[in-house]
Amino acid sequence: MIAEGTNTNAGNGMLDVEELFRLYGNDVLRMCNVYLRKQSLAEDAFQDVFVKIMTKSGSYRGDSDIKYWILSIARNVCLDYLKSSYMKRTSFLGDLLDKTKPQSEEKKRIKPLPGNPVEDRLIEKLDTSSPLLDAVQDLPAKYKDVILLRFYFDMDNAAIAKQLDITESTVRSRMMRARAKLKDFWKEGE
Amino acid sequence: MFGDDLKKSLEPIKTSDELLAKTRLAIEKARLEQAKASLEPAHTEPKKRSFSFGFSWKMVVPIACALLVVGGAVMVTDYLGKAKKAESKDKIKTHNQEIASLDKQLDAAVGGDRYNYAADTTVASVEHEAEDVEGLDWENSPVMEETTAAESSEAASKGNHQKSDGSMSVRPSKASEFYASVQVDGSLLCISDDRHSLFLADPMTGNPIPDEKGKQVPDFSFLDEDQKIQGLNYLENYGLLFVSVSSDQAWSKQSIEHLYICSYKDGVLQSETPESCD
Numbered sequence: 001m002i003a004e005g006t007n008t009n010a011g012n013g014m015l016d017v018e019e020l021f022r023l024y025g026n027d028v029l030r031m032c033n034v035y036l037r038k039q040s041l042a043e044d045a046f047q048d049v050f051v052k053i054m055t056k057s058g059s060y061r062g063d064s065d066i067k068y069w070i071l072s073i074a075r076n077v078c079l080d081y082l083k084s085s086y087m088k089r090t091s092f093l094g095d096l097l098d099k100t101k102p103q104s105e106e107k108k109r110i111k112p113l114p115g116n117p118v119e120d121r122l123i124e125k126l127d128t129s130s131p132l133l134d135a136v137q138d139l140p141a142k143y144k145d146v147i148l149l150r151f152y153f154d155m156d157n158a159a160i161a162k163q164l165d166i167t168e169s170t171v172r173s174r175m176m177r178a179r180a181k182l183k184d185f186w187k188e189g190e
Numbered sequence: 191m192f193g194d195d196l197k198k199s200l201e202p203i204k205t206s207d208e209l210l211a212k213t214r215l216a217i218e219k220a221r222l223e224q225a226k227a228s229l230e231p232a233h234t235e236p237k238k239r240s241f242s243f244g245f246s247w248k249m250v251v252p253i254a255c256a257l258l259v260v261g262g263a264v265m266v267t268d269y270l271g272k273a274k275k276a277e278s279k280d281k282i283k284t285h286n287q288e289i290a291s292l293d294k295q296l297d298a299a300v301g302g303d304r305y306n307y308a309a310d311t312t313v314a315s316v317e318h319e320a321e322d323v324e325g326l327d328w329e330n331s332p333v334m335e336e337t338t339a340a341e342s343s344e345a346a347s348k349g350n351h352q353k354s355d356g357s358m359s360v361r362p363s364k365a366s367e368f369y370a371s372v373q374v375d376g377s378l379l380c381i382s383d384d385r386h387s388l389f390l391a392d393p394m395t396g397n398p399i400p401d402e403k404g405k406q407v408p409d410f411s412f413l414d415e416d417q418k419i420q421g422l423n424y425l426e427n428y429g430l431l432f433v434s435v436s437s438d439q440a441w442s443k444q445s446i447e448h449l450y451i452c453s454y455k456d457g458v459l460q461s462e463t464p465e466s467c468d
Contacts, residue, residue: 025210048216
């Protein structure tokens with residue numbers, strides 16, 4: 001989780017990349033993974049996010065938490081990836097795999113063959129995927145926004161509204177719809 | 191809790207050292223390019239700008255100039271062409287007006303039955319041909335046969351009002367060789383107004399002169415009402431008078447021509463009744 005108020009020399013235009021990796025690396029990669037659904041694309045987006053952060057560090061004014069700035073950069077990069085013609089024209093093997101996804105017992109029987117990167121990647125996907133993550137990944141981007149910010153980054157509605165530049169009521173309505181789509185994963189009393 | 195479940199499901203996704211190394215390299219590369227771009231702003235940007243500007247100006251300006259020149263030339267030639275056309279039209283107009291006024295004058299002079307000047311050239315050539323056969327017995331020659339009614343009709347329609355000089359060719363086959371009056375032995379033989387008879391007139395005053403003995407005129411009283419004398423021709427050397435007569439047949443809208451001959455010997459009419467040559 002992103003630690004708020006962490007000293008990254010932000011604000012004076014000098015960002016420590018190693019510190020940013022340590023503090024925000026995993027979160028950015030996970031966010032990219034949720035948006036783009038593909039590990040390889042998420043890694044490409046991760047690189048782009050940090051390249052942007054480091055090359056445009058001068059544009060960060062330090063008046064807000066760097067966490068929000070990094071999150072907005074990551075979100076914009078992911079949305080750019082989704083808008084790209086490459087994403088629209090390409091269907092991934094992982095999608096086909098999702099449709100013929102083996103059950104948990106079958107997953108256990110599948111063992112990675114060493115030395116084959118494609119198979120490694122597929123097995124990795126099988127190992128890391130969970131029904132909840134798949135369901136979140138299948139949501140439209142606007143619902144992913146609110147679900148991630150609310151339940152992963154623990155932001156309240158006001159902060160989400162500010163982050164996404166929308167009204168709180170919009171945040172609430174989106175949250176309602178997202179929860180409706182994820183009702184199978186909602187426990188009673190939540 | 192949903193949030194905890196989501197965090198748990200995302201927990202396996204972690205950055206690898208390989209990914210971080212790649213990212214560091216990408217960052218360094220981007221920084222290097224940024225530094226390069228920032229170090230040579232005065233050289234690179236103006237160069238790019240100058241290239242683009244140079245390209246545009248170097249290509250566009252000559253093309254625009256060429257287009258302007260070509261367009262200007264086209265417009266000028268078009269304008270000149272139009273001016274020339276207008277000028278020539280004006281000239282033709284004035285010329286036509288002059289011709290029209292001349293036509294009117296001529297029409298007024300000849301009373302609306304004007305001579306066709308264009309036929310003069312053919313007459314000249316015909317006369318030349320006729321001179322060649324002068325002295326032949328034209329009455330029995332095939333040349334006479336050529337004196338067709340059509341030709342006589344042509345002659346009649348031309349309305350001859352010229353005086354005969356008495357030196358005509360043997361063959362009276364062309365229109366211009368027939369006249370409304372001819373000089374016969376010092377007197378002027380004329381066609382009457384009703385064009386049914388001939389009479390003699392004084393060549394000096396133009397006044398009709400009464401019939402004298404030995405100076406008779408051919409009698410055309412046999413002509414029908416629709417027949418009219420069209421023209422005269424007198425061959426002095428042979429003492430022959432040719433009279434063309436047209437017959438207007440309204441129903442056929444055609445003018446049938448007849449040619450009559452009267453023989454004069456020593457100025458005296460040999461027979462009052464003309465002979466038909468048809």
